[in-house]
Amino acid sequence: MKISSIEDLKKVKESGIKSLYPKKPKFRFGAASCGSGAGIEATRNAMDDARIPEKIGRSSTVGCIGACYAEPLVELYIPRKGRILFKNVGVEEGKEIINAAAKGKIKKKKVFCKIENEYCVINDEKRELSEFPLTDEIESPFEEGYLDEILKKIPEISELDYFKNQEKIVLRNAGYINPENIEEYIARSGYETLFKAFQMDPEEIIKEVSNSKLRGRGGAGFPIGRKWKLCKDSEGENKYVISNGDEGDPGAYMDRVVLESDPHSMIEGMIIGAYTIGANEGFIFIRNEYPKAVKRLENAIEQAEKHGILGKNILGSNFDFKIEISRGGGAFVCGEETALMSAIEGRLPTPRPKPPYPTESGLWGQPTLINNVKSWANIPVILSRGSNFLAGLGTERSGGTKVFSLVGDVRRRGLIEVRMGTSLEDIIVGIGDAKTEEVKAVQTGGPSGGFIPTDFFDTPLDYETLTELGSIMGSGGLVVAGENTCMVDMALYFLNFTLSESCGQCTPCREGLERMRDILADITEGDAEIKDLELLRKLADYIEDASLCGLGKTAPRPVLTTLDHFEEEYREHVEEKTCRAGVCDFGGDRE
Amino acid sequence: MEIASKTMKKRKEELPSMEVSEEDLEKINSLLNKYGRKRKSVMNILHEMQNEYHYLPKELLEIVSRELDIPYSQVFSLGTFYDAFFMKPLGKHRIDLCIGTTCYNEGAPKILKSLEDYIGIQSGDTRDDGLFTLLDVHCIGCCSIAPAMRVNGERNEAVHGYLTPEKAVEIVKEIEESEEEFEITEELIQKALDYIKDREGKIVVSKASEELDLEEKHFEELVTEMEEKGILKKK
Numbered sequence: 001m002k003i004s005s006i007e008d009l010k011k012v013k014e015s016g017i018k019s020l021y022p023k024k025p026k027f028r029f030g031a032a033s034c035g036s037g038a039g040i041e042a043t044r045n046a047m048d049d050a051r052i053p054e055k056i057g058r059s060s061t062v063g064c065i066g067a068c069y070a071e072p073l074v075e076l077y078i079p080r081k082g083r084i085l086f087k088n089v090g091v092e093e094g095k096e097i098i099n100a101a102a103k104g105k106i107k108k109k110k111v112f113c114k115i116e117n118e119y120c121v122i123n124d125e126k127r128e129l130s131e132f133p134l135t136d137e138i139e140s141p142f143e144e145g146y147l148d149e150i151l152k153k154i155p156e157i158s159e160l161d162y163f164k165n166q167e168k169i170v171l172r173n174a175g176y177i178n179p180e181n182i183e184e185y186i187a188r189s190g191y192e193t194l195f196k197a198f199q200m201d202p203e204e205i206i207k208e209v210s211n212s213k214l215r216g217r218g219g220a221g222f223p224i225g226r227k228w229k230l231c232k233d234s235e236g237e238n239k240y241v242i243s244n245g246d247e248g249d250p251g252a253y254m255d256r257v258v259l260e261s262d263p264h265s266m267i268e269g270m271i272i273g274a275y276t277i278g279a280n281e282g283f284i285f286i287r288n289e290y291p292k293a294v295k296r297l298e299n300a301i302e303q304a305e306k307h308g309i310l311g312k313n314i315l316g317s318n319f320d321f322k323i324e325i326s327r328g329g330g331a332f333v334c335g336e337e338t339a340l341m342s343a344i345e346g347r348l349p350t351p352r353p354k355p356p357y358p359t360e361s362g363l364w365g366q367p368t369l370i371n372n373v374k375s376w377a378n379i380p381v382i383l384s385r386g387s388n389f390l391a392g393l394g395t396e397r398s399g400g401t402k403v404f405s406l407v408g409d410v411r412r413r414g415l416i417e418v419r420m421g422t423s424l425e426d427i428i429v430g431i432g433d434a435k436t437e438e439v440k441a442v443q444t445g446g447p448s449g450g451f452i453p454t455d456f457f458d459t460p461l462d463y464e465t466l467t468e469l470g471s472i473m474g475s476g477g478l479v480v481a482g483e484n485t486c487m488v489d490m491a492l493y494f495l496n497f498t499l500s501e502s503c504g505q506c507t508p509c510r511e512g513l514e515r516m517r518d519i520l521a522d523i524t525e526g527d528a529e530i531k532d533l534e535l536l537r538k539l540a541d542y543i544e545d546a547s548l549c550g551l552g553k554t555a556p557r558p559v560l561t562t563l564d565h566f567e568e569e570y571r572e573h574v575e576e577k578t579c580r581a582g583v584c585d586f587g588g589d590r591e
Numbered sequence: 592m593e594i595a596s597k598t599m600k601k602r603k604e605e606l607p608s609m610e611v612s613e614e615d616l617e618k619i620n621s622l623l624n625k626y627g628r629k630r631k632s633v634m635n636i637l638h639e640m641q642n643e644y645h646y647l648p649k650e651l652l653e654i655v656s657r658e659l660d661i662p663y664s665q666v667f668s669l670g671t672f673y674d675a676f677f678m679k680p681l682g683k684h685r686i687d688l689c690i691g692t693t694c695y696n697e698g699a700p701k702i703l704k705s706l707e708d709y710i711g712i713q714s715g716d717t718r719d720d721g722l723f724t725l726l727d728v729h730c731i732g733c734c735s736i737a738p739a740m741r742v743n744g745e746r747n748e749a750v751h752g753y754l755t756p757e758k759a760v761e762i763v764k765e766i767e768e769s770e771e772e773f774e775i776t777e778e779l780i781q782k783a784l785d786y787i788k789d790r791e792g793k794i795v796v797s798k799a800s801e802e803l804d805l806e807e808k809h810f811e812e813l814v815t816e817m818e819e820k821g822i823l824k825k826k
Contacts, residue, residue, distance in 0.1 A: 407734040409696075446692070490692075
């Protein structure tokens with residue numbers, strides 16, 4: 001149905017709540033791309049086959065709750081009780097779990113945690129699941145007394161070490177709702193803020209966004225409010241908004257999870273942005289390497305259109321806005337905003353010098369507001385909770401939370417969201433359960449960032465502190481490197497990456513990186529001299545200074561940070577022809 | 592342990608030619624209608640073309656160039672700039688092995704080597720029988736289950752995680768086996784008919800698969816296939 005009033009939205013919300021908390025028990029499967037890679041489809045098929053329809057309701061899909069190390073993740077929803085999550089559920093365990101459930105029993109072996117209390121950050125609503133469904137007569141094979149005994153022994157999700165220091169703003173719905181059902185997004189108070197925004201003066205919205213201290217989540221950290229103001233004040237025939245989902249950093253998958261788990265949170269933010277600056281057209285630029293995200297996004301846009309949330313006279317207002325998906329073609333350089341806009345226009349994605357900035361002259365020369373997927377997803381929370389809420393979560397200079405993909409040599413890998421200013425120690429040891437003595441460094445910011453050694457793990461994370469350490473915040477990849485990682489080899493790895501992704505337009509990047517790569521290759525093969533290290537630094541300086549765009553300017557960082565913090569390893573390679581990690585091979589059987 | 596991105600090398604060999612049929616024209620036309628005859632549609636059209644033909648036929652690029660009013664040289668440069676597009680046909684099964692940071696650290700180079708050895712091609716190439724194309728790609732965003740690879744991503748989104756060199760080769764072998772044509776013999780047909788009469792009779796399945804030296808699952812698949820093709824009806 002088309003929603004044109006707050007009453008209409010309430011009706012859809014009721015229907016969504018029924019879908020979230022039905023009267024029969026049901027299973028939900030964590031099926032983002034990583035869940036599917038861990039084998040959730042096989043588990044789901046087996047469990048769906050074993051389902052007894054009289055006892056258990058039809059299963060559905062949820063996105064990623066972030067605990068990737070526990071995948072495949074299966075949720076058992078029990079009416080008027082809550083959600084029980086099972087971890088690492090293979091086909092056989094899945095069958096056991098569903099067969100037990102049909103008989104009113106909980107298979108304890110793979111129990112991960114429970115959710116008895118749900119929290120909707122958007123309107124600060126606490127939902128006790130013992131009350132849901134609100135009215136329907138429930139049908140459940142579980143005996144009350146038996147369940148209570150069992151539930152008592154299962155930890156609530158917020159008590160787990162992995163989750164207890166997390167703060168979910170951007171990922172507020174991920175893993176809770178079916179990303180392919182707009183009603184479930186609305187059930188968790190989605191699109192209510194949009195109504196509120198339409199009642200606000202654009203200047204007032206900009207003020208709220210500015211006061212929240214939200215900064216660009218793509219990595220550069222430009223204050224979002226200021227960007228919106230600049231764009232609103234620019235004049236043009238048309239204006240555009242863009243969501244940058246060209247998440248190209250290897251080791252990072254935050255945008256993928258947002259788009260696969262909760263696409264509407266970003267769409268709602270984009271509509272608010274478009275209304276604020278006066279744009280009627282928007283584009284979502286997304287990596288072609290994320291087919292599942294593309295599919296879910298297409299579906300989300302279609303459902304939003306059907307509900308009158310995109311299109312003409314949105315939600316009964318006189319504001320029109322449409323969104324198109326623009327797919328990338330596997331070119332890292334498209335993450336650079338001017339290149340990205342060329343790509344949308346159908347031109348070769350080579351960056352151009354700035355200024356003029358996109359807020360002034362962007363897509364087709366018109367004022368364009370371009371933000372990262374996660375920046376957009378923050379917007380509804382700012383407007384609904386007020387700017388102080390987000391500002392209060394972060395540091396002096398930077399408000400809100402930051403989503404990281406925590407991978408590499410940690411015991412608990414996954415997608416996490418923590419307050420700005422949280423230390424690396426709290427993340428890597430506290431959440432990731434890594435042993436500091438087994439860790440050498442953490443890589444932040446992908447090919448544009450650098451390596452931070454354990455000595456600096458107590459630094460509170462924000463844009464400035466990371467820059468001081470020679471790295472960058474970046475979009476949020478945290479790759480933890482253990483003892484068996486060779487830092488020279490890693491530097492070489494990243495240079496190979498940036499070199500192959502260089503668009504080739506400007507010489508420092510195209511040629512300079514290749515020379516740096518050659519020197520690094522020589523070092524790993526034992527063919528270098530000590531003075532080459534100095535040459536590396538010099539070349540890095542030139543490339544940082546003279547490259548046209550961010551790709552080239554930041555490409556030397558992985559080399560510089562490893563040189564700064566791990567020079568010994570370089571020296572060992574050059575002088576002793578040894579690699580302490582045992583990665584580089586100086587022997588004769590080399591190809 | 593150097594991996595120079597081999598997917599980047601677009602060979603300077605002669606491009607294949609195709610005869611553009613009525614059907615091809617129709618397909619292109621429907622794409623042009625779907626996305627609109629505007630420059631901004633070009634990427635979407637190229638993506639769909641790549642999916643349909645498993646490469647970008649130059650004859651069709653000429654049509655796109657004409658219809659969207661973009662010089663052919665520019666359409667061609669889009670086709671060669673992006674890693675997602677190929678100017679020569681890919682194999683029937685496309686294997687994207689991830690060499691993102693995490694996968695690389697967890698042993699992707701060794702997996703690549705074992706895949707190259709088993710399939711008998713270098714990354715970036717297509718095997719002569721047209722069955723496989725092997726690519727090493729930059730991060731598919733499945734770092735938590737590293738090392739990972741995706742098989743035929745555009746078709747079924749299958750991602751395989753926690754790979755070892757052996758496991759990766761095993762996956763390729765399974766695809767190879769599923770491609771082997773099984774000869775439809777009188778014996779197979781008879782056993783299939785027995786099976787259909789008594790679907791629940793697991794004994795029939797296990798006996799039949801033993802005698803025919805087939806996996807049980809494969810036997811059942813063959814029966815379904817024969818049913819669909821109407822081979823069993825005639826009998």
